[in-house]
Amino acid sequence: xxxxxxxxxxxxxxxxxxxxxxxxxxxxxxxxxxxxxxxxxxxxxxxxxxxxxxxxxxxxxxxxxxxxxxxxxxxxxxxxxxxxxxxxxxxxxxxxxxxxxxxxxxxxxx
Amino acid sequence: xxxxxxxxxxxxxxxxxxxxxxxxxxxxxxxxxxxxxxxxxxxxxxxxxxxxxxxxxxxxxxxxxxxxxxxxxxxxxxxxxxxxxxxxxxxxxxxxxxxxxxxxxxxxxxxxxx
Numbered sequence: 655x656x657x658x659x660x661x662x663x664x665x666x667x668x669x670x671x672x673x674x675x676x677x678x679x680x681x682x683x684x685x686x687x688x689x690x691x692x693x694x695x696x697x698x699x700x701x702x703x704x705x706x707x708x709x710x711x712x713x714x715x716x717x718x719x720x721x722x723x724x725x726x727x728x729x730x731x732x733x734x735x736x737x738x739x740x741x742x743x744x745x746x747x748x749x750x751x752x753x754x755x756x757x758x759x760x761x762x763x764x
Numbered sequence: 765x766x767x768x769x770x771x772x773x774x775x776x777x778x779x780x781x782x783x784x785x786x787x788x789x790x791x792x793x794x795x796x797x798x799x800x801x802x803x804x805x806x807x808x809x810x811x812x813x814x815x816x817x818x819x820x821x822x823x824x825x826x827x828x829x830x831x832x833x834x835x836x837x838x839x840x841x842x843x844x845x846x847x848x849x850x851x852x853x854x855x856x857x858x859x860x861x862x863x864x865x866x867x868x869x870x871x872x873x874x875x876x877x878x
Contacts, residue, residue: 686865697768697854697869698807742807746865750820754807 657681660743660755669764673730677743677755680724684745684753687719689728692740692757701728733762766791768870770855776876777845785840785873789857796838797864798830801872802851810853813838814862845877 660677667673675689686705690698704710707721716729726745730737743755769788777783789796798810809822813832821828827843836857842849852874856867 686863688865690869695852695872695874697770697856697871700866700868703865744865746863748863748865750812750862750864751809752864752867756806 655680657753658743658745658755661758662756664759664761666761666763667733669733669735669762671733671762673728673733673737673760673762675728675730675741675743675758675760677726677745678724679726679745679753681745681747681753682721682724683747685748686746687717687726688744688746688752689715689717690742690744690754691737692742694739698742735762735764738762768855768857768868770853770870770873772873773871774874774876776878778878779845779847781845783842783845783849783875785842785853785855785875786837787840787855787857787870788837789855790859790868793857793859793868794836795858795861795864796832796836797856797858797867798838798840799854799856800824800851801854802848807854811840812864819862842875847877850875850877 688703689701692698710717714731718727740757742757746752795814799807812820830840832838852872854872856869
């Protein structure tokens with residue numbers, strides 16, 4: 655079993671839809687939970703990180719962490735074609751090693 | 765504030781040759797991480813440098829090596845290139861010391877081995 659599981663998609667939604675991206679994990683020692691956006695042939699861009707459980711909001715993006723279920727989510731409201739990218743979840747215990755999910759490819763259709 | 769920069773953007777080598785990739789971290793960041801992202805695979809941790817020292821390496825053979833310079837820029841060297849080394853090589857920097865959350869990535873160097 656991988657430490658971090660993420661559905662590779664692809665996920666296709668119409669413009670304006672609410673997008674839900676999810677990851678599950680097995681290591682209960684993870685304390686930091688990150689979401690990255692990666693456009694084709696580019697480096698990942700850090701969207702936000704959350705410490706421990708709870709929600710964090712930044713504009714149209716909301717990250718949720720449920721440590722009891724070992725489940726994290728990223729919600730994108732009012733999705734735009736420019737949101738079309740691969741979204742990577744990542745997790746860290748507070749140490750040097752960050753474990754990345756395989757990424758979910760998202761397509762937002764105009 | 766300038767982001768992480770990497771050079772070259774693309775690199776084409778033949779099997780058996782050596783490749784050198786370069787990375788400049790965000791100003792003030794002392795830790796540099798290198799990752800390999802092969803097609804269809806996730807990010808695989810290669811090397812971690814902090815304050816000029818190699819602190820840890822991932823599950824890669826010794827022909828993957830590097831160094832960090834006094835100005836915190838870093839170099840990744842891949843010797844005896846193999847076809848399966850073809851990938852996007854990403855550098856990331858952080859000012860979080862030994863903790864690698866909140867990493868900022870460069871645009872990557874795409875290495876093609878023929």
